[in-house]
Amino acid sequence: MHSFPTPRSTPSLLSEREVEVLTQWLVCDSKRETGAALYISGTTVHTHLARIRFKYEEAGRPAGTKIALLIRAIEDGYVTLDEIAQRFGVTLSGDLDGSMTAGANFGGVERSCHSPHAAQPRY
Secondary structure, three states: OOOOOOOOOOOOOOOHHHHHHHHHHOOEOOHHHHHHHHOOOHHHHHHHHHHHHHHHHHOOOOOOOHHHHHHHHHHOOOOOHHHHHHHOOEEEEEOOOOOEEEEEOOOOOOOOEOOOOOOOOOO
16 A cells, blocks of 8 residues: 655745746756746756755755656655646546556647646647
């Protein structure tokens, strides 16, 4: 049986801007696309992500990959799996035993950066 993480009760490890950059990057295909969505450069996104990884490393919770950062963001309550799935147009269903199924319908939606402001399907 899998347990779902609960948000940490300790002060936030990341700044508000770092959380914004991280959560946007998690649903984008590249740092450049993330930067475009946030009106900053890809280099600035890279710098934010490097600082975020450093903070997690210093806290004894390394996160060297995108999936590891997603896990940390969920653990720390910065984002939920449902929120990420919604940005991809995926519906998650499951119960508390950890079993989940996912279905996606990307028909006509540009799959470059998955944000609430991403292009809508064209029919």
